[in-house]
Amino acid sequence: MTTIAEAIGLSKHYGSVRAVDDVSLRLEEGRIHGLLGRNGAGKSTLMQLLTGQEFPTAGRAEVFGATPAENASVLRNVCFIKESQRYPDDFRPKHVFRSAPWFFEHWDADFAEQLVDEFRLPLNRPIKKLSRGQLSSVGVIVGLASRAPLTFFDEPYLGLDAVARQLFYDRLLADYADHPRTIVLSTHLIDEVSNLLEHVFVIDQGRLLVDESAETLRSSATTLVGRTSVIDEFVAQREVLHREGLGGLASVTVAGLGEAERRSATAAGLELAPVSLQQLVVRITGTAQKEFEVTP
Numbered sequence: 511m512t513t514i515a516e517a518i519g520l521s522k523h524y525g526s527v528r529a530v531d532d533v534s535l536r537l538e539e540g541r542i543h544g545l546l547g548r549n550g551a552g553k554s555t556l557m558q559l560l561t562g563q564e565f566p567t568a569g570r571a572e573v574f575g576a577t578p579a580e581n582a583s584v585l586r587n588v589c590f591i592k593e594s595q596r597y598p599d600d601f602r603p604k605h606v607f608r609s610a611p612w613f614f615e616h617w618d619a620d621f622a623e624q625l626v627d628e629f630r631l632p633l634n635r636p637i638k639k640l641s642r643g644q645l646s647s648v649g650v651i652v653g654l655a656s657r658a659p660l661t662f663f664d665e666p667y668l669g670l671d672a673v674a675r676q677l678f679y680d681r682l683l684a685d686y687a688d689h690p691r692t693i694v695l696s697t698h699l700i701d702e703v704s705n706l707l708e709h710v711f712v713i714d715q716g717r718l719l720v721d722e723s724a725e726t727l728r729s730s731a732t733t734l735v736g737r738t739s740v741i742d743e744f745v746a747q748r749e750v751l752h753r754e755g756l757g758g759l760a761s762v763t764v765a766g767l768g769e770a771e772r773r774s775a776t777a778a779g780l781e782l783a784p785v786s787l788q789q790l791v792v793r794i795t796g797t798a799q800k801e802f803e804v805t806p
């Protein structure tokens with residue numbers, strides 16, 4: 511694995527707010543990373559630090575082996591798509607796409623044209639007149655067609671309808687397969703993107719809580735469904751993460767379950783269901799919140 515970018519003890523404080531608090535992580539080449547967390551967790555700030563748009567309070571960011579801030583040779587290989595992207599007042603989408611090759615040496619104009627058709631984006635309409643979803647699709651198209659070796663998507667879907675979001679996920683996955691690159695995707699729609707993600711970071715109150723392959727994270731918990739008495743017996747010695755009862759039936763989520771235990775659960779008549787990434791993230795950040803509340 512080649513590390514493309516790295517946060518080393520990275521912190522960004524705004525007054526008393528620790529937006530990013532001593533975060534160390536690595537972005538590996540040719541991977542799709544998910545950056546997940548609640549509102550205000552510090553995701554955007556972390557991406558701004560890694561793309562040189564903010565200076566750290568402490569620690570450092572290293573991208574392609576150098577400090578990203580004011581470093582043209584690094585930033586030429588980085589594309590950062592954010593929901594609140596601003597464009598010059600008189601710009602229309604066609605101006606954005608015409609100027610893109612100046613910033614991105616791998617820009618694929620044919621791919622951009624195909625995406626404009628698929629997203630039904632009016633090329634000649636002033637940017638100021640675009641709907642929220644159309645504005646988001648401008649960013650998504652730039653992010654995809656730039657084929658930057660390191661691409662950040664910071665909640666790029668605001669206003670995009672379900673069809674357009676699916677189109678984004680499909681094109682991202684297909685183009686990534688043909689042109690592998692390093693991608694960081696920050697989103698609240700965790701279940702929608704969960705199949706895209708290969709590595710997951712969960713951040714909460716500026717701290718990095720999870721740095722794990724998506725597969726490991728998914729297999730870290732299992733939901734068991736069955737008769738309450740059978741469930742109770744099976745989970746007696748286990749850590750129960752979540753429990754719901756329904757008449758004589760119960761559904762419990764337990765941490766980790768080996769192959770042999772899975773077989774014995776099935777033999778006991780229990781049904782096994784995978785836990786969604788979204789459920790796990792909700793649980794992880796919920797637990798962190800409780801720990802935070804009891805810490806003096």
Ligand SMILES: Nc1ncnc2c1ncn2[C@@H]1O[C@H](COP(=O)(O)OP(=O)(O)OP(=O)(O)O)[C@@H](O)[C@H]1O
Nearest residue numbers: 524527528529547548549550551552553554555556
């Ligand atoms: N320029 C700033 N001045 C003061 N506080 C800031 C500034 N930028 C961010 N913050 C604060 O830092 C924290 C992290 O913000 P950030 O935008 O990184 O969160 P986020 O995880 O991207 O949130 P969301 O999912 O809601 O977009 C928040 O508490 C936010 O209010």
